[in-house]
Amino acid sequence: MRQLTGRSNDQANDCRSDLSADKLNDHYATISTHANYAAPGMKCSWSSTDAFDPIFEWRLFNIFDALCNTSTGLNNILAWFLRIGAPFFAAPLSEIINRSFSLSVVLKL
Numbered sequence: 001m002r003q004l005t006g007r008s009n010d011q012a013n014d015c016r017s018d019l020s021a022d023k024l025n026d027h028y029a030t031i032s033t034h035a036n037y038a039a040p041g042m043k044c045s046w047s048s049t050d051a052f053d054p055i056f057e058w059r060l061f062n063i064f065d066a067l068c069n070t071s072t073g074l075n076n077i078l079a080w081f082l083r084i085g086a087p088f089f090a091a092p093l094s095e096i097i098n099r100s101f102s103l104s105v106v107l108k109l
Helices: 021-031 057-065 079-103
Strands: none
Touching: 057 079
């Protein structure tokens, strides 16, 4: 990098001791705001009038039932637990997924 900028070793060690992350953050927050800024509206990424293929209970059951033994994902749920619980999870989860699609929102559990 020094070769590209033409700086020597002496110039590279010339740091300001009063410079901090908070000061930089304050500086950039000050210069990048606009007095007339208006936050954009909510964007609907799915139209409830669009047709979608519903997720049927049996399809979700088959997905859970066919899971391979792997490490847990971000949710820390083991694959064997989903396979064993597939008869109990498939119906309510398919309902939540289908309702989320029809309402164009992500429903919280």
